[in-house]
Amino acid sequence: MYQQVDRVRHDGVMSKQPKYHQVADVLRRDIVGGAYPPGARLPSESELQERFEASRNTVRAGLKLLASEGLISSSQGLGYEVRKYEVFELNASRFENLTFPQNGDSYTTDVTNAGRRPSQTFRVEMTPTPEYIAERLKVEAGSTSVLRFCHRFVDDVPWSTQATHYPEWLISKAPRLTEPGDIAEGTTRYMAGLGIEQVGYHDEIATRMPTPDEARLLEIGAGVPVLLWTRTGYSEERPIRCTITTFRGDLNRMNYEIGDLSARSESEPQ
Amino acid sequence: MYQQVDRVRHDGVMSKQPKYHQVADVLRRDIVGGAYPPGARLPSESELQERFEASRNTVRAGLKLLASEGLISSSQGLGYEVRKYEVFELNASRFENLTFPQNGDSYTTDVTNAGRRPSQTFRVEMTPTPEYIAERLKVEAGSTSVLRFCHRFVDDVPWSTQATHYPEWLISKAPRLTEPGDIAEGTTRYMAGLGIEQVGYHDEIATRMPTPDEARLLEIGAGVPVLLWTRTGYSEERPIRCTITTFRGDLNRMNYEIGDLSARSESEPQ
DNA sequence: CTGCTCAACTTGTTGGTACAAGCTGATGTA
DNA sequence: TACATCAGCTTGTACCAACAAGTTGAGCAG
Numbered sequence: 233m234y235q236q237v238d239r240v241r242h243d244g245v246m247s248k249q250p251k252y253h254q255v256a257d258v259l260r261r262d263i264v265g266g267a268y269p270p271g272a273r274l275p276s277e278s279e280l281q282e283r284f285e286a287s288r289n290t291v292r293a294g295l296k297l298l299a300s301e302g303l304i305s306s307s308q309g310l311g312y313e314v315r316k317y318e319v320f321e322l323n324a325s326r327f328e329n330l331t332f333p334q335n336g337d338s339y340t341t342d343v344t345n346a347g348r349r350p351s352q353t354f355r356v357e358m359t360p361t362p363e364y365i366a367e368r369l370k371v372e373a374g375s376t377s378v379l380r381f382c383h384r385f386v387d388d389v390p391w392s393t394q395a396t397h398y399p400e401w402l403i404s405k406a407p408r409l410t411e412p413g414d415i416a417e418g419t420t421r422y423m424a425g426l427g428i429e430q431v432g433y434h435d436e437i438a439t440r441m442p443t444p445d446e447a448r449l450l451e452i453g454a455g456v457p458v459l460l461w462t463r464t465g466y467s468e469e470r471p472i473r474c475t476i477t478t479f480r481g482d483l484n485r486m487n488y489e490i491g492d493l494s495a496r497s498e499s500e501p502q
Numbered sequence: 503m504y505q506q507v508d509r510v511r512h513d514g515v516m517s518k519q520p521k522y523h524q525v526a527d528v529l530r531r532d533i534v535g536g537a538y539p540p541g542a543r544l545p546s547e548s549e550l551q552e553r554f555e556a557s558r559n560t561v562r563a564g565l566k567l568l569a570s571e572g573l574i575s576s577s578q579g580l581g582y583e584v585r586k587y588e589v590f591e592l593n594a595s596r597f598e599n600l601t602f603p604q605n606g607d608s609y610t611t612d613v614t615n616a617g618r619r620p621s622q623t624f625r626v627e628m629t630p631t632p633e634y635i636a637e638r639l640k641v642e643a644g645s646t647s648v649l650r651f652c653h654r655f656v657d658d659v660p661w662s663t664q665a666t667h668y669p670e671w672l673i674s675k676a677p678r679l680t681e682p683g684d685i686a687e688g689t690t691r692y693m694a695g696l697g698i699e700q701v702g703y704h705d706e707i708a709t710r711m712p713t714p715d716e717a718r719l720l721e722i723g724a725g726v727p728v729l730l731w732t733r734t735g736y737s738e739e740r741p742i743r744c745t746i747t748t749f750r751g752d753l754n755r756m757n758y759e760i761g762d763l764s765a766r767s768e769s770e771p772q
Numbered sequence: 773c774t775g776c777t778c779a780a781c782t783t784g785t786t787g788g789t790a791c792a793a794g795c796t797g798a799t800g801t802a
Numbered sequence: 803t804a805c806a807t808c809a810g811c812t813t814g815t816a817c818c819a820a821c822a823a824g825t826t827g828a829g830c831a832g
Contacts, residue, residue, distance in 0.1 A: 276813085278812090287787050308812070435757065457709045466762070490702060492736070496734075
């Protein structure tokens with residue numbers, strides 16, 4: 233039943249790969265070669281059983297491999313389909329405007345400019361500072377901080393979650409941070425008006441597979457990682473905010489422009 | 503055999519989750535709660551069968567779920583173990599030194615400073631420009647370009663691959679780019695000495711699951727995404743290089759420091 | 773004591789069966 | 803015609819059995 237040698241591949245070539253691996257390889261080649269374009273439906277499991285002369289378990293193992301690579305997705309009753317991407321560009325560096333609004337405005341503007349419809353839910357909490365945040369805000373882990381949380385959608389597709397923490401000492405200086413509603417002019421501008429100016433920031437970018445919570449909020453299927461963007465904003469004296477944004481990795485790409493890029497913008501008139 | 507209602511969870515609470523999902527949930531809780539610290543070995547499949555009163559396949563489905571989240575890994579004959587991370591920080595923004603060497607020096611310095619041992623293999627090719635690169639270099643797709651390829655290790659663990667493409671028109675101006683060996687002073691400095699100065703760059707950061715090739719080169723197991731870093735360097739006139747770096751997502755984190763961060767560096771004397 | 777063999781563990785692969793549950797179009801009834 | 807029902811497709815879950823193959827340590831032969 234289980235042999236690693238003398239196995240004949242689908243194309244007739246000998247191979248030492250397990251059979252489910254060969255199933256995945258052939259289908260992957262078909263997909264990247266364009267035989268199944270993005271959005272196309274793959275043959276059903278039973279058809280693939282015949283095609284590869286394999287049991288259902290074996291075929292499913294191969295399909296699961298492709299799903300974990302993010303190439304395909306499946307739904308009960310509908311079959312397997314080739315995943316289609318649609319990347320949204322994020323501009324992370326804007327020197328000319330270090331105090332651009334973080335909560336809402338930048339996102340709303342970018343999405344609207346791209347001809348898409350933004351929407352979001354919003355929440356404010358007082359919460360103990362998690363250790364990861366506390367390190368960056370230079371406060372004690374567990375001390376209270378203001379958490380302003382955003383769940384963002386583009387055309388009703390979940391896009392990102394954003395959690396901004398403000399340290400406790402800021403509350404007395406900028407009390408509106410604790411207000412449950414949106415701050416129209418943006419938190420950065422509001423704080424700048426109070427003399428708390430963000431003069432620099434530190435960005436950290438990491439990636440990993442989503443936690444079950446993240447997978448639920450962002451409606452992420454198997455094989456799609458998240459992109460984690462941590463931005464710590466500084467006044468001249470100390471850190472004043474720490475924002476963690478969690479993006480769907482298949483839908484977003486971050487951009488940083490550094491130095492003189494006149495050569496780039498000149499020749500890109502569109 | 504297959505019921506979604508009236509199923510009793512391991513802790514005695516009713517649940518509509520499939521059983522393999524419950525297995526994963528309980529184990530995940532144990533792992534993040536510290537019952538199984540990083541590097542620890544999980545109970546064997548047969549032990550888990552008894553603990554959860556489930557078949558081997560069901561237990562394996564739960565374990566596979568955790569593996570696809572990047573929480574655990576398994577090896578034949580050895581069992582399952584909790585994955586341990588060790589993040590390496592990458593400094594992507596260095597304003598003071600826009601012409602810092604890209605091929606080798608920056609990596610070697612950073613890794614050595616961290617007390618680790620860097621090593622790499624290196625290769626130079628003349629190759630047709632892939633479309634993705636051609637767009638960024640503003641040359642025709644398929645036109646020849648110089649590809650300088652690096653496969654980098656830290657303490658003999660595969661860390662990243664880096665592919666830098668130089669457009670064809672540069673070759674006559676900077677012929678040493680096609681030399682198969684390393685350029686001691688760094689390509690950026692070499693080109694600057696010839697009057698081709700990199701005055702700005704555009705970074706793009708994306709994430710996805712590795713292709714089989716990437717998984718092989720970087721020795722990536724299931725559940726670990728890659729971090730893709732595309733840097734396009736510009737002279738005052740036009741793009742002069744495009745570098746794609748592929749990192750293991752579990753081992754790397756990118757850092758950008760923008761604006762005035764005196765408040766950060768002051769209070770971090772280490 | 774050294775070194776080899778092998779039993780007993782581990783996970784990996786492949787086959788099978790059965791039923792649950794989601795989706796769609798055909799069919800039949802009002 | 804309008805609508806509900808259902809057969810027949812799809813994938814999802816759960817079980818069983820068997821054998822392959824990597825790892826380790828006990829135990830035996832030299």
